[in-house]
Amino acid sequence: NSFCTLLGGAMDSDDEFDEMMVEMVASDASTRLASLEGPIGPVTAELLRTVAKLAHVELPKAPQSQSAVSSRNCVVCGRSDRAQKLRKSGPKCDPWCIGQPSSKKETVIEEMKFIKRETNDKGQEVINGLVLERKLGKGAFGNVMLARAATGQEYAVKILSKSRLRKLGAISKVQAEIEILKKLQHPHVMRVYAVFDDPSQDNLFLVSEYLKNGESYRLKEDGTGDPPLSPDRLKKFAFGIARGLQYIHARGVAHRDIKPENILLDADDKAKLADFGVSDDSDRAFTQSTEGSPAFFPPEEFLGLPVSGVRHDLWAFGVTLYCMAFGRLPFFSLDRQDLANQVTEGRLSFPPDADEELVDLLRHMLDRDPERRATVEFVLTHPFLRGLRSIKGRPEIASPVDFSTCTFSAPQCNCRAALSLSEFCAPDVAVTHELVQGGDYSISIYRRST
Structure with missing residues (x-):
């Protein structure tokens, strides 16, 4: 079975590829490829190389979980270096693997049942090969530390006190x-x-990605916050949050605590969903839980009605987007009952000079009726996010898209890769949005029809 990432809306009107979108494709591709058994064929590898070249990005290496910290696996073919295959420039792999082995070693973290504690010559604590360098912050159940592997790669490590967790249930x-x-x-x-x-x-040590730029937006105790984001940055964050929600919801997960402080930024200013402490399986469609943050609760939470985790997330996403756009919460009171009245009565207002498309989007996201509330697909296809691309699903363009031939015209493109696309899409098979949710994929590149 061939691997697939659907590359939707790849071209703009000037036949140039959206770099951010292609980078996302590449990241998704490398992660999925790392889980495949056995080598992939040269045609697939050539196609993936082409995707990377189109946006002048490097295919990122996906972390592996089956090797020790000092070991490495080829990100494409999965071959291990354990059998004396290590070399200074990286692991050996088949010649058609994506790119050449990198000179920068990737740190791989093995999940262990036991802790190996050491102290380095600087007096720093070392846990399973990770140096705990400094405190990043303090959470409800323990500290968050910046950790560094021998390769220099940084991680955030939550140190969770199990005794405190037990006391709090x-x-x-x-x-x-x-x-x-x-x-x-x-x-x-x-x-x-x-x-x-x-x-x-x-203690428990939770090793996660280090998101260097921290919270996406900061709110104060009085319901106001940082200055509003610029329109371009607001759209970029909205798109990223929507894509993250689309992904977790498709996998039966609801976040249930979406708010600016749980949207963190990496070194490239990319928004990422974090802190899933009150998440649950969204396939258990309705709960009557009131976990989360009251200022981001939908009306049904205050009314004691069954709550869909997915619809809860979309409401909280709307509140988050409102904060980022206008520098304040849409509903705020230190008195819980007054806050509940504001939310359930729909006391929503906008600045007179607010962008009309943004206002329309927020009104749909903050619809008091959960049945009418915007879906994540509605958000991604809304005019406010026009021009931003989705890497999986429908292309974000108004004109028809050619699925049948799977060919495209781009001067940067490797012709061999373009011609080989037909190997992945049989003429009698329609490559549609439904395929994205089906699980058996092949690589496809859309082109704008003329």
Whole structure:
């Protein structure tokens, strides 16, 4: 079975590819390829190389979980270096693998049941090969530390006190968070790589992606916040959050605590969903839980009605987007009952000079009726996000798209790769949006029909 990422809306009117979108494709591709058994064929590898070249980006290397910290696997063919195959420039692999082995070693974290504690010559604590360098912050159940591997790669490590978790009855909640995060791999979702158990000190160490730029937006206790984001940055964050939600919802996960402080930014200013501490399986369609942050609750939470996790997320996403756009919460009161009245009565207002398309989008996202509330697909196809591309699903363009021939015209493109696309899409098979949700994929590149 061939691997597939659907590359939707790849071309703009000037026949140039959207770099951010292609980077997302490349990241998604490398992560999925790393889980395949056995080598892939040269045609697939050539196509993926072409995708990377079109936007002048390097295909990122996906972290592996089956090797020790010092070992490496080829990100494409999966071959291990354990049998004396290591070399200074990287692991050997088949000649058609994506790119050449990198001179920069990728740190791989092995999930261990036991902790190996050391102290380096600088007096810093070392946990399973990770140097705990400095404190990043403090959460409800412990500290968050910046950790560095021998290769220089940085991680965020949550040190969770199990005794405190037990006292607060939160052990199961944290375990649920870990299980949820470990199975999520998407450019707009924070990665969790491993968890270490430390029985001697009754701690858990949660090793995750280090998102260097922190919170996407900061709110104050009075309901106001940082200055509003620029329109371009607002759209970029909205697109990223929507893509992250689309991904987790498709996998039966609802976040249930979407708010600016849980949308973190990496070094490239890319928004990522984080802190799934109150997430649940969205296939359990309705709950009557009131977990999360009241200022981001939908009306049904205050009314004690059954709550869909997915629709809860879309409401909270709308509140988050409103904050980023206008510098304040749409509903705010220190009195919970007054806040509930504002939300349930729909006391929503906008600045007189607000962008009309943004206002329309927010009115749909903050619809009091959960049945009428915007879906994530509605958000991604709304005119406010016109011009931003989705890497999976329908192309974000108004004109028809040619699925049948799967050919395209771009001067940067490798012709051999373009011609070989027909090997992945039989003439009698329609490549549609439904295929994205089906699970058996092949690489396809859309082109704008003339």
